[in-house]
Amino acid sequence: MDQKTFDNYVLNTYSRFPITIVKGQGMSVWDDKGREYIDFFPGFGAGNLGHCHPKVVAALHRQIDEIIHVPNVYYNNAQGELAKRIVENTFDGQVFFCNSGAEANEGAIKLIRKRNPSKKTIITLKDSFHGRTIAAVTATGQPVYHDGFDPLPGGFEYCEANNIAMLEKMMNASVAAIMFEPVLGEGGIVPITPEFMRAARELCNHYDALMVLDEVQSGIGRTGKLFAYQHYDVVPDLLTMAKSLGGGVPIGAFVVKREHCHILQPGNHGSTFGGNPLACSAGIAVLQAIADENLLENATEMGQYLWEKLEGLKAKYAVIKEIRGIGLMLGVVLSVPGADIVKQCLKKRVLLNCTHKTVLRLMPAINVTKYKINRLVKVLDQALETYLTWGA
Ligand SMILES: Cc1ncc(COP(=O)(O)O)c(C=O)c1O
Numbered sequence: 001m002d003q004k005t006f007d008n009y010v011l012n013t014y015s016r017f018p019i020t021i022v023k024g025q026g027m028s029v030w031d032d033k034g035r036e037y038i039d040f041f042p043g044f045g046a047g048n049l050g051h052c053h054p055k056v057v058a059a060l061h062r063q064i065d066e067i068i069h070v071p072n073v074y075y076n077n078a079q080g081e082l083a084k085r086i087v088e089n090t091f092d093g094q095v096f097f098c099n100s101g102a103e104a105n106e107g108a109i110k111l112i113r114k115r116n117p118s119k120k121t122i123i124t125l126k127d128s129f130h131g132r133t134i135a136a137v138t139a140t141g142q143p144v145y146h147d148g149f150d151p152l153p154g155g156f157e158y159c160e161a162n163n164i165a166m167l168e169k170m171m172n173a174s175v176a177a178i179m180f181e182p183v184l185g186e187g188g189i190v191p192i193t194p195e196f197m198r199a200a201r202e203l204c205n206h207y208d209a210l211m212v213l214d215e216v217q218s219g220i221g222r223t224g225k226l227f228a229y230q231h232y233d234v235v236p237d238l239l240t241m242a243k244s245l246g247g248g249v250p251i252g253a254f255v256v257k258r259e260h261c262h263i264l265q266p267g268n269h270g271s272t273f274g275g276n277p278l279a280c281s282a283g284i285a286v287l288q289a290i291a292d293e294n295l296l297e298n299a300t301e302m303g304q305y306l307w308e309k310l311e312g313l314k315a316k317y318a319v320i321k322e323i324r325g326i327g328l329m330l331g332v333v334l335s336v337p338g339a340d341i342v343k344q345c346l347k348k349r350v351l352l353n354c355t356h357k358t359v360l361r362l363m364p365a366i367n368v369t370k371y372k373i374n375r376l377v378k379v380l381d382q383a384l385e386t387y388l389t390w391g392a
Contacts, residue, residue, distance in 0.1 A: 105216070328363060
């Protein structure tokens with residue numbers, strides 16, 4: 001279909017680059033003209049295994065031949081198996097399945113509210129991102145996402161990331177939860193400090209509040225651990241995930257500590273497609289591939305390699321102010337808008353993302369090789385050179 005016809009029929013809620021992607025394999029995608037691109041931001045954070053990983057494809061084929069959908073009033077083995085694997089890889093508890101990150105956070109918010117209705121406040125972080133549903137967008141600490149959607153639900157307050165003094169001031173007995181990303185993704189790849197993480201845990205313990213971590217973007221091996229919180233000395237009460245868990249198939253989930261599992265009872269929450277066998281068999285394949293192919297180790301090693309290469313570019317270009325992130329969740333902080341650099345890279349058939357206006361977001365598949373990283377760094381080098389010489 002030509003892009004004009006597409007635009008006529010699809011609601012215009014995204015700014016799109018003028019390419020139509022028709023095929024993907026590993027780190028590459030192809031457009032409808034047969035041109036290949038190397039994808040350093042696969043699936044907008046949903047491509048930790050790259051495109052069409054063979055184990056995910058095989059699992060989907062197997063599942064499609066059996067049954068595609070099972071309503072949640074019956075048992076389905078794939079859902080149980082994926083829940084078991086998530087719990088075994090996090091902490092003792094139970095899993096609720098849904099279809100997206102926003103829904104995972106929405107479910108977490110409902111659980112928080114129901115646990116103790118007299119506790120009215122949920123603290124989240126400024127510059128956070130938790131999704132587009134009405135509660136998740138209110139949890140999101142960025143006014144730009146709130147504009148135009150009044151009245152928003154009450155009960156959300158926003159603390160500066162890594163500002164322990166501010167968090168301490170905001171905490172009291174009416175706080176039901178603190179909810180944040182261990183690495184702010186959309187907010188510009190900002191890792192939470194170990195000190196803030198510990199303070200949040202201690203304050204939650206002290207005030208009987210839940211510590212909720214949103215790992216929709218940082219989870220599933222992205223940072224070199226299955227979940228980014230595992231770099232820290234804390235365990236949350238509730239952990240939300242989505243994006244890469246399905247290897248490209250829509251899925252969302254949260255895991256909650258066993259002591260809080262009684263809060264949501266039959267009828268309190270649900271989702272027609274949540275825990276769908278197709279999505280869950282993809283999820284099982286994703287976790288299996290990460291283990292079988294030592295991808296956590298690769299994410300750590302390649303993250304280090306990419307970081308060093310980016311430091312090399314920083315030494316060359318004064319417009320690069322900082323490299324930050326964990327593992328293969330890296331941000332290149334610029335003193336100029338990043339959108340033009342992204343456009344330059346696209347012309348050279350490398351896909352990446354700019355977030356928070358000036359941060360290039362690099363989140364390649366966690367099975368990335370040095371060869372592909374070298375290619376990215378060369379293209380980035382050329383893009384920066386062109387931008388500084390000629391402008392956008
Ligand atoms: C940290 C975080 N939470 C939640 C979401 C929302 O996820 P979804 O778009 O699947 O609803 C995102 C999406 O970018 C995210 O990065």
